Amino acid sequence: MEAANYDILVIGGGNAAMAAAISAARLGVQRILVLEAAPPHLRGGNSRHTRNFRCMHTTPLETMPETYPEEEYWEDLLRVTGGQTNEQLARMAIRKSEGTYEWMKAQGVRFQPALGGTLQLSRTAAFYLGGGKALLNAYYRTAQKLGIEVKYEAVVTEVDIKDGRFNGATYTYKGDTHKVSSRSVVFAAGGFESNFEWLEKEWGPPAKNFLCRGTKYNMGACLRMLLDKGAKAIGDPTQGHMVAIDARAPKWDGGISTRVDAVSFGIVVNKNGQRFYDEGEDFWPKRYAIWGRLVAGQPDQIGFVIVDNKSVGRFMPPVFPPIGAKSLEELAGKLELDPAALRSTVDEFNKAVKPGTFDITVLDDCHTEGLKVNKTHWARTIEEPPFYSYPVRPGVTFTYLGVTVNDKSQIIMNDGKPATNMVAAGEIMAGNVLGKGYLAGIGMTIGAVFGRIAGEEAARQVKN
Numbered sequence: 001m002e003a004a005n006y007d008i009l010v011i012g013g014g015n016a017a018m019a020a021a022i023s024a025a026r027l028g029v030q031r032i033l034v035l036e037a038a039p040p041h042l043r044g045g046n047s048r049h050t051r052n053f054r055c056m057h058t059t060p061l062e063t064m065p066e067t068y069p070e071e072e073y074w075e076d077l078l079r080v081t082g083g084q085t086n087e088q089l090a091r092m093a094i095r096k097s098e099g100t101y102e103w104m105k106a107q108g109v110r111f112q113p114a115l116g117g118t119l120q121l122s123r124t125a126a127f128y129l130g131g132g133k134a135l136l137n138a139y140y141r142t143a144q145k146l147g148i149e150v151k152y153e154a155v156v157t158e159v160d161i162k163d164g165r166f167n168g169a170t171y172t173y174k175g176d177t178h179k180v181s182s183r184s185v186v187f188a189a190g191g192f193e194s195n196f197e198w199l200e201k202e203w204g205p206p207a208k209n210f211l212c213r214g215t216k217y218n219m220g221a222c223l224r225m226l227l228d229k230g231a232k233a234i235g236d237p238t239q240g241h242m243v244a245i246d247a248r249a250p251k252w253d254g255g256i257s258t259r260v261d262a263v264s265f266g267i268v269v270n271k272n273g274q275r276f277y278d279e280g281e282d283f284w285p286k287r288y289a290i291w292g293r294l295v296a297g298q299p300d301q302i303g304f305v306i307v308d309n310k311s312v313g314r315f316m317p318p319v320f321p322p323i324g325a326k327s328l329e330e331l332a333g334k335l336e337l338d339p340a341a342l343r344s345t346v347d348e349f350n351k352a353v354k355p356g357t358f359d360i361t362v363l364d365d366c367h368t369e370g371l372k373v374n375k376t377h378w379a380r381t382i383e384e385p386p387f388y389s390y391p392v393r394p395g396v397t398f399t400y401l402g403v404t405v406n407d408k409s410q411i412i413m414n415d416g417k418p419a420t421n422m423v424a425a426g427e428i429m430a431g432n433v434l435g436k437g438y439l440a441g442i443g444m445t446i447g448a449v450f451g452r453i454a455g456e457e458a459a460r461q462v463k464n
């Protein structure tokens, strides 16, 4: 079969891929092909679900007040990763995030003032008007104007790589197999968060009960092939971003509206009706990303957030209504929990609550004393009917295992040398910056910054 020939092949159709394709086209490269596994209405991977990117700014921007300087951004990153980050690459991403705001605008993206809600990010994150879908629509419109060819439902299944050089790829399209070759390739095909078999290999049987918050197309096939063909791995395969989401969410693509933000207002019990972690440890934006893992550690990977009537309307509700009941016993029945166990946990909790001044905007003095697991802030008795519950399960956002890159986004091979004509951007290399933990909005920063660099490097390779 004759392979179609291009200057640059871009694998993936999200933020990183489109930033790369557009950047290369703007440098004059003409024959660029984007292969996107998803159909048009589901294009754009996890980027489709996003709302913002974390943006350094040394002066106020039109939609972002005050400033967010490099050092503060860096300190924030250092805190969440515990130092597991490549400082050179991380600082480069931080510095270049400043220009990314204007760059996105030049591609047709529009911004809006930060949305309110439980995660307050107005100074640190730039919110796109219309969310990730609008951002992608702008990218795809620009790509079309620049003559970039996009093939949907095109799943890359094989890559021909020898001695750090890419020769071509095989992809399937509606049951047929096609071959394509190019002078340079951009890998921007995400992590392996959609692939439950792979997740189970890393996390064990509990992974069966995980949900994937985003696209079902990030199966990790390109990542697997790159690692098998000599790309140097980076990141721990068991690390990723995992939040507690409504257990009724679909297996994939539930998106942002399935996140449960009620934890700080009540208690969380496991299927035995027992509490297992301090629900009031810190402000929710600093803690929401640990609850996926906490629930993953519980029997059958399920938890139940329990609040009473006085908390209703105080937090952003998920898309599913809470399960309500007039008594705790009735609620336990609806949740299939042992009523006596739930009653005893709540009674014990209520007795341990010390009176204080409840204020969700500060680390208040409402706490419990004398429990095995105390609640250190926002502890109020759970006694005012009706009682409500949100069942929660671990929702994987994205995984951190990736390929090592340098400051030109070139993939580093196991011999330590950069690949001749292969670059990577986005989730597939995010582990270079995120060894563990997560900083809200940095996923899209990594995608856009390294996407642009990858596109520029691919263009340079084509011209040489």
Ligand SMILES: Cc1cc2nc3c(=O)[nH]c(=O)nc-3n(C[C@H](O)[C@H](O)[C@H](O)COP(=O)(O)OP(=O)(O)OC[C@H]3O[C@@H](n4cnc5c(N)ncnc54)[C@H](O)[C@@H]3O)c2cc1C
Binding pocket: 011, 012, 013, 014, 015, 016, 017, 035, 036, 037, 038, 043, 044, 045, 046, 047, 048, 049, 050, 051, 052, 053, 054, 154, 155, 156, 157, 188, 189, 190, 191, 213, 214, 215, 217, 218, 219, 220, 221, 222, 254, 255, 256, 396, 397, 398, 425, 426, 427, 428, 440, 441, 442, 443, 444, 445, 447
């Ligand atoms: C619900 C949710 C909300 C989020 N909110 C935010 C936010 O507000 N801000 C933020 O910074 N981050 C957020 N994130 C994280 C963010 O989505 C990712 O960090 C970012 O989208 C990664 O971009 P990417 O281009 O690398 O990957 P993706 O956008 O996931 O794109 C990967 C692409 O590769 C394609 N693909 C995969 N395999 C193949 C193959 N074999 N052949 C061809 N194509 C393939 C996929 O179809 C997809 O188009 C959120 C994630 C989720 C799930």
